[in-house]
Amino acid sequence: MKTIRLSLCLALLLTALLPWAGACAKSTAAPATTVPSGDALQATKTPKPTKTPKATKTPKPTKTPKPTAEPYLAPGQTPVITKNSYRSQQIAITITAQRCSNTDVYVADIYVKDVRSFQRAYPGTRWGKTAQRITTLSESQNAILSMTGDSANNFSAGWVIMNGQVLRDKVNRKRDIGILYTTGEMVTIPAQEIDHGAIAAAAEAGEIWQTFLFGPMLLDQDGKAMTKFNSNVGPVNPRSVIGYYAPGHYCFVQVDGRRTASALEKGKKNRGLTLTDLSLFMESLGCKAAYNLDGGQSSLMYFAGKIHSTPFKNGRRLSDIVLIKEVDAP
Numbered sequence: 001m002k003t004i005r006l007s008l009c010l011a012l013l014l015t016a017l018l019p020w021a022g023a024c025a026k027s028t029a030a031p032a033t034t035v036p037s038g039d040a041l042q043a044t045k046t047p048k049p050t051k052t053p054k055a056t057k058t059p060k061p062t063k064t065p066k067p068t069a070e071p072y073l074a075p076g077q078t079p080v081i082t083k084n085s086y087r088s089q090q091i092a093i094t095i096t097a098q099r100c101s102n103t104d105v106y107v108a109d110i111y112v113k114d115v116r117s118f119q120r121a122y123p124g125t126r127w128g129k130t131a132q133r134i135t136t137l138s139e140s141q142n143a144i145l146s147m148t149g150d151s152a153n154n155f156s157a158g159w160v161i162m163n164g165q166v167l168r169d170k171v172n173r174k175r176d177i178g179i180l181y182t183t184g185e186m187v188t189i190p191a192q193e194i195d196h197g198a199i200a201a202a203a204e205a206g207e208i209w210q211t212f213l214f215g216p217m218l219l220d221q222d223g224k225a226m227t228k229f230n231s232n233v234g235p236v237n238p239r240s241v242i243g244y245y246a247p248g249h250y251c252f253v254q255v256d257g258r259r260t261a262s263a264l265e266k267g268k269k270n271r272g273l274t275l276t277d278l279s280l281f282m283e284s285l286g287c288k289a290a291y292n293l294d295g296g297q298s299s300l301m302y303f304a305g306k307i308h309s310t311p312f313k314n315g316r317r318l319s320d321i322v323l324i325k326e327v328d329a330p
Contacts, residue, residue: 254301
């Protein structure tokens with residue numbers, strides 16, 4: 001009996017405890033996790049940070065062009081002379097040679113600090129009265145470089161001013177003129193445009209250093225090649241030319257011709273240049289102005305004690321030359 005009562009009590013006790021057991025089981029279990037939908041996931045994605053734009057590169061500064069090297073020697077240095085060049089504190093000369101239109105052409109590039117280094121000379125004490133070999137005349141003047149002049153004594157009229165001195169002031173209305181001013185500027189003027197009154201005034205004021213009369217001018221007022229010339233010596237010939245770049249910067253150009261043997265190309269002959277050829281060549285050098293001097297058998301270039309070209313029949317005696325010399329030389 002006691003056993004039955006004990007069993008009944010235990011059954012009643014278990015029935016009372018079961019709800020609490022289920023409640024504890026629910027309270028200790030991990031709460032269910034709700035999985036969001038795909039749209040919800042996309043909405044909650046952290047946006048990618050905006051890329052920081054690259055800084056703009058600072059442009060490199062434009063390089064300042066290097067100044068042209070000084071062509072002269074420094075004070076105190078002794079003049080240097082080679083087969084094709086001369087440099088001193090006042091003068092710089094470089095001679096180059098090339099074949100142009102089947103012809104030997106010599107170009108003396110010239111810098112002078114003082115326009116007085118650019119001179120003209122004639123034999124003896126009176127202009128137009130005699131002639132000499134270019135070597136003799138050049139050596140008597142202590143010339144470093146020289147070339148055929150304009151032979152203005154062969155014309156009965158036309159301005160002749162040499163080294164600032166007026167030797168003739170008679171008007172010539174037929175020939176182009178070249179003028180080198182004391183400032184170092186050189187101009188060429190067509191015959192029909194020459195203002196002889198202005199030339200007379202400039203000469204009186206001491207503003208003209210040299211005039212040139214042979215002609216013709218070879219470049220127009222813009223420094224461009226010409227096709228028509230005020231001359232009857234247009235066909236191929238040996239030539240002598242003065243070129244102008246800027247005050248203090250000039251060139252002497254000497255052209256061989258008349259079938260002399262080329263000194264630059266073995267077995268070849270020198271054809272010479274027409275005025276059209278010559279004009280194009282002077283433009284190619286970059287000259288602003290160019291003036292043709294006496295040519296043919298008279299065309300010669302002298303440098304450092306010798307003839308620097310191949311003259312026709314060894315050249316002829318000259319009545320005047322253009323030359324470069326040191327200002328302090330006698």
